[in-house]
Amino acid sequence: MTRNPPPPGASPPSVQLAGLRKRYGGVQAVDGVDLVVAPGEVVALLGPNGAGKSTTIDMLLGLTRPDSGEVQLFGRSPRQACTAGLVGAMLQNGGLLPEITVGKMLAAVRALYPRALPTREVLARAGVADLADTRTDRLSGGQRQRVRFALALLPDPDLIVLDEPTAAMDVTSRRAFWASMRAWAAGGRTVLFATHYLEEADAFADRIVLLRRGRVIADGPATEVKALVGGRTIRATLRGLDAAGLAGLGRLPGVARVEGRGDAVTLTCPDSDAALRALLAAHPAAEDIEVVGAGLEDAFVALTTDDATDPSARQEITR
Numbered sequence: 001m002t003r004n005p006p007p008p009g010a011s012p013p014s015v016q017l018a019g020l021r022k023r024y025g026g027v028q029a030v031d032g033v034d035l036v037v038a039p040g041e042v043v044a045l046l047g048p049n050g051a052g053k054s055t056t057i058d059m060l061l062g063l064t065r066p067d068s069g070e071v072q073l074f075g076r077s078p079r080q081a082c083t084a085g086l087v088g089a090m091l092q093n094g095g096l097l098p099e100i101t102v103g104k105m106l107a108a109v110r111a112l113y114p115r116a117l118p119t120r121e122v123l124a125r126a127g128v129a130d131l132a133d134t135r136t137d138r139l140s141g142g143q144r145q146r147v148r149f150a151l152a153l154l155p156d157p158d159l160i161v162l163d164e165p166t167a168a169m170d171v172t173s174r175r176a177f178w179a180s181m182r183a184w185a186a187g188g189r190t191v192l193f194a195t196h197y198l199e200e201a202d203a204f205a206d207r208i209v210l211l212r213r214g215r216v217i218a219d220g221p222a223t224e225v226k227a228l229v230g231g232r233t234i235r236a237t238l239r240g241l242d243a244a245g246l247a248g249l250g251r252l253p254g255v256a257r258v259e260g261r262g263d264a265v266t267l268t269c270p271d272s273d274a275a276l277r278a279l280l281a282a283h284p285a286a287e288d289i290e291v292v293g294a295g296l297e298d299a300f301v302a303l304t305t306d307d308a309t310d311p312s313a314r315q316e317i318t319r
């Protein structure tokens, strides 16, 4: 990552995280995250429960102080960037003002920003114009989320940060939400969003940052990360395989993860062709060989959960 100042005239990155760490008691929630997001990028922070997505986002926004490391947004501290109205955020537990209509709430919050979009425009952009006269305590879970999205759009920010934005939405609301978001981002704005869903990251982001146990384990274009996690599974019977032999399978080319149960082994493979050749070379007596396509979600879960037989096998996908 670049820690030098940008050349004169170049715009600074929208987000620059360097060596970010945060520990809660015995849990290392974030363990050395480096990330640079350029203006106009749409980045998904992807990872299972507890991977450190929300903690990273809270530090990025200046809501949680890192134990060590640095955060810069547009070359400024998070507080300076937020005060200047450069950043809009939609967090998991953000509240809405009670006993007031959506329209009135947006107008009240709008007055706090140095520059802000007209309330009517924000209602339309967030797809909640029909909720302007609805009281905030009468909104459904999905509607609340979309109103919170409207709040995030109010300052007309250059960067929007969303922590699991579609968590309470049904399929129709999800689609409508992403359509609004796409239209907003099309103007060259930067978007960083956290999600558990690989499909959602793939559909919307042009770059995926995969987190596991507070660390970045993959970072690249959605297509590359998908290829990394969306491989195939090889199953085979290897008679008399011991623990060392099982660990050895995890080191074969093209293999990301290995599981063994008795004589039956299952290999999760980003490159099943290379893995199969290597498997047959190492174990010519292998029997009952099957190669099956892994669903993207299944492969993602396999690569990011903590119950792998041989943790060293997963180092192959670390960049």
Ligand SMILES: Nc1ncnc2c1ncn2[C@@H]1O[C@H](COP(=O)(O)OP(=O)(O)OP(=O)(O)O)[C@@H](O)[C@H]1O
Residues within 6 Å of the ligand: 024, 025, 027, 028, 029, 030, 047, 048, 049, 050, 051, 052, 053, 054, 055, 056, 196
């Ligand atoms: N305030 C806190 N106090 C103690 N532990 C915390 C706190 N916040 C987070 N953690 C722990 O830090 C780890 C990372 O949590 P974090 O919420 O950042 O993960 P996440 O990827 O956002 O998960 P989820 O998808 O469930 O929201 C977890 O083990 C969590 O229990």
